[in-house]
Amino acid sequence: MVKKLTAAIVALTMAFPTLADVLQIRKDAPKEYVVEKGDTLWDISAIYLDQPWLWPELWRLNPQIDNPHLIYPGDKLSLVYDSQGRPMLVINQKFKKLSPGVRKTMKKGDAIPTLPLEVIRPFLTFEQALDKEDIDTRPVVLGANSNVKNIKTDHIIYVKGDLERSQFYGIYRQGDPYIDPETEEVLGHEAILVGTGRAFRTGDEANAVPASVRVKNSKREVRQGDFLMPALEGQTLPAFFMMKRPETDISGTIIDTSSKLREFSTMDVVVLNRGEKDSIKAGHVLDIRRASPTVVVGKDGPKYKDAASRYERTMSYFGDGEDSREWNMPKEKVGELMVFKVYDKVSYAIVTKTLEPVRVGDTIHVDN
Template identity: 65%
Template sequence: MIKKLTATVFALAMTFPSIADVLTIKKDAPQQYVVQKGDTLWDISEIYLEQPWLWPKLWRMNPQIDNPHLIYPGDMLTLVYDADGQPMLVMNQKYKKLSPGVRKTLKKADAIPTVPLEFLRPYLTYEQALDEETIASKPYVLGANEAVKSQVTDHILYVKGDLVRSQFYGIYRKGAEFIDPESQEVLAHKAKLVGTARAFRSGDIAKGEPASVRVKNVKQEVKAGDFLMPAMEGQSLPAFFSLTRPSTDINGTIIASTNDFREFSQYEVVIINRGTDNELKAGHILDIRRPSPKVIDGKDGPKYLEDTSRYDKVTASIEGVFGDSNENNKLWVPPSEKVGELMVFKVYNNLSYAIIMETMMPIRLGDTVNVDL
C-alpha cells in the first residue's frame, strides 16, 4: 500500500509545474546569496519574492538536508530555474562554508518510502487552525496612521501587543469555526493570512504604547482587529514525510476543507477532527470510509431506508434493529466501505490537515477516516 502511494505521489510530481503558481522573482534579486547570522527563511525569501508568504515554493529543492529550516551562516544559496521555468533556491555544494558546522544529511541507508514536501506544496495554503484562547492572546491591529477602515501596502499599523523590532509578522483574520460533528464542540477557528508586515517599534503594553509595523504585502485589505503572529509560526513542516499507519485506533470525520467545497477529488486538502490528542502525526495514512445505505426488508420487499414510509422507519428502528429476529420489518445496516486514502501533514491538538492521496469515488464532508489495528 505504501509503495502504491509513493508511486501516486511521484505521478503528482509530473504535474507539479502546471499546477503550481509561477513565482515572481524581484528584478534586483541576487543570483547567489551567502546566509548571514540571524537570517531566517522569511528574510531570505523577502529578498527574492514579491510575495514572501510563497516561500515554500521557492525552497522546494533542498535535497542535501532533511529540513529546509536547517541553513547556517556561511551557506551559499543559488537561484536556479527548472525545466519549466520555475525558480528555486538550492544549496551550492561547491562553495566552501565560511564557518564549520554540523549538517544533517539524507542518508541512503534511510531507504524507506517517503513523500517529498515539494509534491504537496501546490496544494498547501497559508492557513492555520487556532483555538479561541490562542487567538485572544495574540497582538492585534488597533488602527493605522491614516483614519481609514482598511489598510494597504506601506501603511503604518499600530498594534496592541509587544513585538520584536525588525521581525516579519503575518497578519491573520479570524474565520469560520471548525465544529466537531460528534460533540458539537468548536474545535478551532480558521485563521487566514491577509497580509504581512515588519515591526519597527516594539511597543510596551504596560506603558500604553502600541507597537508599530509597516505593511509589506497584502492578500486582502487589513482591518482593525486582525491579529499578528511571527511570519513563520505554524509553517514549519518536515521536508519529507514517512508514510506510516498510526499505532493506535483512529476514528474520525472529515469536517471541512481549505476550498470550502463539500465534495473533493484526489490531492485536495481537507480537515479532520483528530490530532495529537489522538496520537496522530504528520505522515500518517488513514482510510476514508463511507456508510452504505441502510435497508428495510419489509412485507413489500427490501427498500432503502430513505425510500420507506415514516411508519416503517419507526417500527423498524424499534422492532427490527439489525440482528433482531423480527423478519416482518427488519432494518439492515451494511458495513461502511473504503472510498479512498489520505495523508496527514499538519497536526494540531484536536484536528489535522490532510491531503487526499487516493479516491475510488468523490470524497465528501462527513466521510469517516480510520485505521483498524
C-alpha cells in the same frame, strides 16, 4: 514519470500483512527499475505495492541498503526474493560496475526522499487551528494610517501588543470553530492567514502606544480585530514526510476542508477531528471511508431510508422481526489521505487518492 513509478511500487500488499504474511507485489511491477531524478521512495514503492506506506517492509529486508533514503538517481534496482519467498529491492551491483561514473557524480544531498515537501507545497494552505484562549492573547490590529476598513499591501497598521522590531508577522483572522460531530466539543478555531507584515516600531502596550507594522503582502484585506503571530510559527514542516500507517487503531471524521466545497478530490486539504492526543503524527496515511446508504425493509420490501415515507421509517425503527427493520450498511473505502500538520485535538491532511469525490462527514480509519 510518476505514473510509471506508481505502477512499479504499489504492489507490496493488498492488505496489511501480519508478521507471518508475505508482501504482495503488483502483477505489473517491473523486475528492474532505474532511479530517475525527481523520484521518491513513495513513488518507487507505489510501482511495486498497492499500499505504498508499506515501503519499509520492502526496503528493510535489503541487506545492501542500511538506509533506504540514500538511493540515488542512476541506481538500478532489482526485485528479488529471499530464501523464505519475501520480496525485496536491491541495488544491482552488476549495473553499477557498468556505470562507474553514476555514483561519483552524485552528492549526499541528491539522495531521494520518501515524499518531499515540495511535491505537496503548492496545494497546502497556511490555515491553523488555535484555541480561543490562545487567540485572545495575540497582538490585535487597531487600525491603519488612513481611515479605511479594508487594509491592503503597503498600508501601515497599528497593533495592540509588544512586537519585535524588524520581525516578520503573519496577520490572521479568526474563522469558524472546529466542532467534533461526535461530542460537539469545540476542538479549536480556524486561523485564516490574510497577509504578512514587518514591524518597524515595537510599541508599548502598558502606555497605550501601538506597535507599527507595514503590510508586505495580503491575500485578503486586513481588518481591525485581526491578530498577529510570528510569520513562521506553526508553519514549519519536515523537508520530507515518512509516510506510514499508524501503529494503533484510529478512527475519526473529516470535519472541514480548506476549499469549503461540498465535495473535493486529490490534493485538497481537509481537517480531521483527531490530533496529537489521539496519537496522530505527520506522515500518517489513513483510509477515507463512507457509510453506504441505509435501507429500511417494510411490508413493501426494501427501500433506501431517504426514499422511504415517515411511516415506513418509524415502523422500521420500532418494528420487530424481519418484516420491518432498518439495515445499517458497511462503510466502504473512498480514498486515502496523509496528515501533514498536527495540533492537540485537530490535524490537517492532504487527500492523496480518491475512488470517488470525498465529502465533509466521511470518516477516517485504520485497523491494525
